[in-house]
Amino acid sequence: MTERLLQLRGVTKHYGPVRANHDISLHVDRGEVVALLGENGAGKSTLVKQIFGLVTPDAGEIVVKGDTRPISGPSDAIARGIGMVHQHFQLVPVMTVTENIVLGHEPISGGRVDLPAARARVQELSDRYGLAVDPDAEIADLPVGTQQRVEILKALSRDVDLLILDEPTAVLTPQETDELLRVMRELAESGTSVVFITHKLREVLAAADRVYVLRGGQQVGEVATADVDEAGLAELMVGRSVVLRVEKDPAAPGEEVLAVEGLHVADDRGLPAVADLSLSVRAGEIVGLAGVEGNGQRELVEAIAGMRRPTGGRIHLRGDGTTQGGASGAVGEVDLTRARPDRARAAGVGHVPEDRERHGLVGSFSIADNLVLNRFTHRLFARRGVRNRAAIDDNATRLREQFDIRSAGIHTRAGALSGGNKQKIVVARELSARPRLLMAAQPTRGVDVGSIEFIHSQVVAARDAGAGVLLVSAELDEVLSLSDRVLVIHDGHIVAEVDPATIDRAEIGRLMAGGRRDAQALADEWGAGGEKQGPAH
Amino acid sequence: MNDTSTTDRPGPSPAGPPREQGATSPENRRGVLDVLARFQGVLVPIVALLVAFAIGAALIRLQGVNPAFAYTTLFRDALLTESGLLRTLQKATPLILSGLAVVIGLRVGLFNIGAQGQLLWGAIGAAYVGVHLAGAPAVVILPAALLAGIACGAVWAGIAGLLKAYRGVHEVISTIMLNSVAAGVIDWLVSFPLKEPGQSIPRSSAIDPAAELSNLGFVPVGFVVALALAGLIAWILRRTTAGFRFDTVGANRDAAHYAGIRIPLVVTAAMCASGALAGLGGAIETLGVVGRYETGSSAGLGFDGITIALLARANPLATIPAALLVGVLRSGAAGLQFETGIQPEVVDVLLAVTLLLVSIPVLARVLFGRRARDGVSLTSGWGS
Ligand SMILES: Nc1ncnc2c1ncn2[C@@H]1O[C@H](COP(=O)(O)OP(=O)(O)OP(=O)(O)O)[C@@H](O)[C@H]1O
Ligand SMILES: [Mg+2]
Numbered sequence: 001m002t003e004r005l006l007q008l009r010g011v012t013k014h015y016g017p018v019r020a021n022h023d024i025s026l027h028v029d030r031g032e033v034v035a036l037l038g039e040n041g042a043g044k045s046t047l048v049k050q051i052f053g054l055v056t057p058d059a060g061e062i063v064v065k066g067d068t069r070p071i072s073g074p075s076d077a078i079a080r081g082i083g084m085v086h087q088h089f090q091l092v093p094v095m096t097v098t099e100n101i102v103l104g105h106e107p108i109s110g111g112r113v114d115l116p117a118a119r120a121r122v123q124e125l126s127d128r129y130g131l132a133v134d135p136d137a138e139i140a141d142l143p144v145g146t147q148q149r150v151e152i153l154k155a156l157s158r159d160v161d162l163l164i165l166d167e168p169t170a171v172l173t174p175q176e177t178d179e180l181l182r183v184m185r186e187l188a189e190s191g192t193s194v195v196f197i198t199h200k201l202r203e204v205l206a207a208a209d210r211v212y213v214l215r216g217g218q219q220v221g222e223v224a225t226a227d228v229d230e231a232g233l234a235e236l237m238v239g240r241s242v243v244l245r246v247e248k249d250p251a252a253p254g255e256e257v258l259a260v261e262g263l264h265v266a267d268d269r270g271l272p273a274v275a276d277l278s279l280s281v282r283a284g285e286i287v288g289l290a291g292v293e294g295n296g297q298r299e300l301v302e303a304i305a306g307m308r309r310p311t312g313g314r315i316h317l318r319g320d321g322t323t324q325g326g327a328s329g330a331v332g333e334v335d336l337t338r339a340r341p342d343r344a345r346a347a348g349v350g351h352v353p354e355d356r357e358r359h360g361l362v363g364s365f366s367i368a369d370n371l372v373l374n375r376f377t378h379r380l381f382a383r384r385g386v387r388n389r390a391a392i393d394d395n396a397t398r399l400r401e402q403f404d405i406r407s408a409g410i411h412t413r414a415g416a417l418s419g420g421n422k423q424k425i426v427v428a429r430e431l432s433a434r435p436r437l438l439m440a441a442q443p444t445r446g447v448d449v450g451s452i453e454f455i456h457s458q459v460v461a462a463r464d465a466g467a468g469v470l471l472v473s474a475e476l477d478e479v480l481s482l483s484d485r486v487l488v489i490h491d492g493h494i495v496a497e498v499d500p501a502t503i504d505r506a507e508i509g510r511l512m513a514g515g516r517r518d519a520q521a522l523a524d525e526w527g528a529g530g531e532k533q534g535p536a537h
Numbered sequence: 538m539n540d541t542s543t544t545d546r547p548g549p550s551p552a553g554p555p556r557e558q559g560a561t562s563p564e565n566r567r568g569v570l571d572v573l574a575r576f577q578g579v580l581v582p583i584v585a586l587l588v589a590f591a592i593g594a595a596l597i598r599l600q601g602v603n604p605a606f607a608y609t610t611l612f613r614d615a616l617l618t619e620s621g622l623l624r625t626l627q628k629a630t631p632l633i634l635s636g637l638a639v640v641i642g643l644r645v646g647l648f649n650i651g652a653q654g655q656l657l658w659g660a661i662g663a664a665y666v667g668v669h670l671a672g673a674p675a676v677v678i679l680p681a682a683l684l685a686g687i688a689c690g691a692v693w694a695g696i697a698g699l700l701k702a703y704r705g706v707h708e709v710i711s712t713i714m715l716n717s718v719a720a721g722v723i724d725w726l727v728s729f730p731l732k733e734p735g736q737s738i739p740r741s742s743a744i745d746p747a748a749e750l751s752n753l754g755f756v757p758v759g760f761v762v763a764l765a766l767a768g769l770i771a772w773i774l775r776r777t778t779a780g781f782r783f784d785t786v787g788a789n790r791d792a793a794h795y796a797g798i799r800i801p802l803v804v805t806a807a808m809c810a811s812g813a814l815a816g817l818g819g820a821i822e823t824l825g826v827v828g829r830y831e832t833g834s835s836a837g838l839g840f841d842g843i844t845i846a847l848l849a850r851a852n853p854l855a856t857i858p859a860a861l862l863v864g865v866l867r868s869g870a871a872g873l874q875f876e877t878g879i880q881p882e883v884v885d886v887l888l889a890v891t892l893l894l895v896s897i898p899v900l901a902r903v904l905f906g907r908r909a910r911d912g913v914s915l916t917s918g919w920g921s
Contacts, residue, residue, distance in 0.1 A: 305795075306797075340797060341794065341797035342797025345797055351795075358789075358791045358792070359792055359794075360792065360795070361792060362788045362792050363789070364788050364789075365784075365785075369781070373785070373792065373796050374796035376778055376781050376796075377778050385779060386776055386777055387776055387777060387778060
């Protein structure tokens with residue numbers, strides 16, 4: 001008989017009127033991979049936080065290996081063999097990878113932290129699980145994808161019987177995701193159970209043995225992955241059938257909106273990230289930027305948004321000034337090369353930043369304030385320096401409804417929202433400004449399938465209304481299905497332009513890998529990405 | 538709302554009934570705690586204060602005085618006589634202003650330790666104008682003296698603001714050093730160039746009577762000004778785009794940058810505003826209470842501002858009760874010494890204990906367990 005590692009009975013957690021979890025019962029056996037699936041705000045994170053002792057249930061029982069004592073806190077959970085990787089990073093930015101991973105259980109010699117030993121341990125963990133990290137890099141300098149890898153290694157660095165992963169793949173590249181799914185299967189085979197949360201149905205089918213579906217805080221379904229397909233999962237989750245492919249008419253591109261010429265941008269360390277890059281986006285088209293993360297996408301987008309000074313080259317915005325974002329004087333051509341973010345925005349640039357927690361939101365502010373975060377001086381929302389609260393609230397009420405932001409109200413703290421609902425705030429704010437140029441970096445990261453469908457349709461609608469769209473996404477599927485034209489970026493250069501309708505995955509994978517030696521291996525992996533990886537039953 | 542937990546209980550599941558019975562009472566206790574936790578911002582300072590008074594009582598008892606008598610004397614002296622009340626409000630006035638100064642800093646994530654130095658500059662600036670414009674009509678000399686105090690404080694704080702904004706110098710370090718420099722330079726000023734002729738102690742000449750701030754009965758005019766400013770600042774922070782900029786920079790610098798807010802400008806402006814308020818506090822002290830600049834007369838007012846701002850949890854309106862409390866204690870301490878021989882320093886102990894309990898999250902944890910709100914750090918770390 002298999003060992004019952006975890007048993008939940010009637011777990012309930014309310015936040016005021018919000019029923020985050022209601023009477024949830026489920027179990028996890030040893031050596032199983034169990035997926036939790038559900039819409040944004042369904043209560044998945046709340047549930048796993050209770051298993052990890054971060055949140056105390058209002059009612060119900062959590063039994064770990066037959067032990068019914070309540071879990072008093074994370075250290076208690078760790079002592080009982082539970083490890084967790086959070087949806088939002090918990091790393092210390094000024095410390096190195098090694099320091100972060102050993103934090104709390106440092107190898108000590110002679111009363112001091114034995115850094116060489118710690119470093120060796122990190123290296124060993126990294127090799128064992130195939131999660132490459134530089135042990136000496138400082139966290140603040142790392143892209144989000146690498147930070148996530150560090151989080152996973154940190155959890156694995158303790159002895160765990162049950163590893164909880166809250167949306168671990170949201171920030172990973174497809175190769176990294178496949179690696180992680182493999183690691184999860186390996187862990188399960190060696191007797192460590194895994195509970196993971198994801199919005200990507202493919203991952204559920206590839207890695208999980210069983211799935212629990214949550215909706216509105218309640219457990220509404222349990223299926224074995226062997227008995228279900230993607231469409232079935234989506235329907236179980238949302239309660240209706242979901243269009244998993246983007247539906248759009250062919251683009252009717254107009255005038256050029258964005259012209260980038262010979263652009264050079266440095267990264268945070270002052271090293272060149274974008275070198276002599278030129279591209280153009282026309283009104284009424286969606287240009288996808290495909291590339292492995294860390295090839296200059298972030299720096300390029302931040303330079304256009306005015307958040308980062310280019311070290312050379314030119315950025316021009318053109319248009320007829322009919323869109324709402326265009327302030328007076330912005331009609332015609334605007335040089336944005338050295339513009340600050342407020343001027344870029346006034347000229348009609350909208351920007352969904354890739355790191356919503358860091359740039360896109362202020363967690364302690366209300367949803368209403370976050371929905372005007374970068375437009376608070378706009379004449380709609382302020383007169384002579386006095387904020388127009390009625391207009392700000394109206395805006396929030398309308399967007400909350402339109403974008404289906406699930407919260408108790410518009411004055412809820414944005415920080416208390418579920419991950420996907422936070423993302424919807426950022427997307428709603430940027431799209432509602434009706435920008436002339438919309439730059440969307442990872443616009444559907446952490447968003448449930450139903451909302452992805454909606455956000456995609458809104459981006460297409462913005463295109464059809466005449467906006468130029470620059471889409472950056474780590475999801476190759478998203479880039480290929482949403483874009484009208486795809487540029488491949490590698491090492492700070494545009495290395496190719498391809499037609500998303502005809503390109504094959506192996507070819508684009510080869511291009512994204514650039515001139516690297518392992519190009520062929522990568523290409524193979526990309527080529528295989530579309531197929532379902534059979535879980536080892 | 539509260540009944541959701543009882544009416545929406547899980548249905549008749551096998552494990553239901555026994556669990557339900559056992560859970561009823563802790564459930565109710567939780568409900569009460571949840572409600573109380575919402576008023577954490579008010580409850581924690583009050584409990585901290587009660588604990589501090591208890592510790593103070595023990596200290597007073599050790600000196601052989603009945604604590605009940607001592608506290609009654611203190612409060613009666615500070616509140617129940619007309620002269621005591623005037624003195625209390627006069628003490629509270631610069632405290633409200635220096636509290637507001639620290640609050641403004643906290644809202645943009647800066648810890649302005651330098652209110653003391655800024656306040657001293659305000660005091661001497663006002664004294665200089667009050668002495669040197671002697672003979673001018675009150676409508677000229679009084680506003681000029683107040684403005685001089687405001688400007689001196691703003692400029693002095695502006696130095697720390699510029700250093701922070703453009704050179705990344707941590708404001709705690711720069712303002713501590715600027716405090717020492719201010720004390721030294723001002724001491725020199727009143728010992729030599731601005732010294733009252735023929736005097737041996739370092740102090741300026743008396744200001745022109747036309748520059749004096751009067752009292753309306755037992756209410757000093759300065760106190761009314763301080764109240765009005767607390768209201769104005771609360772309104773600015775809540776309702777204006779400037780306030781939104783301040784709070785955004787304080788809450789998330791990266792998001793502020795993304796939102797197009799010019800962080801160096803906001804940081805500098807906030808420090809100047811902070812210094813202006815502290816400087817006004819010093820000016821009112823000179824024009825309304827002391828009548829000249831005298832070394833040592835404003836000692837500690839700026840540092841009490843830190844206590845007040847933290848007690849008020851960076852809320853401008855809450856600086857009023859916090860400053861009144863400190864004012865009462867400081868004002869009553871003199872009478873206490875006169876009648877019982879207890880050193881006025883006992884008040885410092887009370888305030889220090891209160892501040893300690895308010896600023897460390899332990900008390901909130903003990904009171905509310907895990908319902909305690911995450912320890913919101915009021916200021917940026919050393920690194921940023
Ligand atoms: N600390 C909190 N205070 C108030 N409400 C909260 C808090 N944490 C979560 N909630 C609410 O509980 C509900 C469930 O949130 P949870 O984070 O568990 O969702 P989720 O299923 O993880 O969603 P996502 O897929 O978007 O991450 C949401 O409505 C959320 O707003
Ligand atoms: Mg979540």
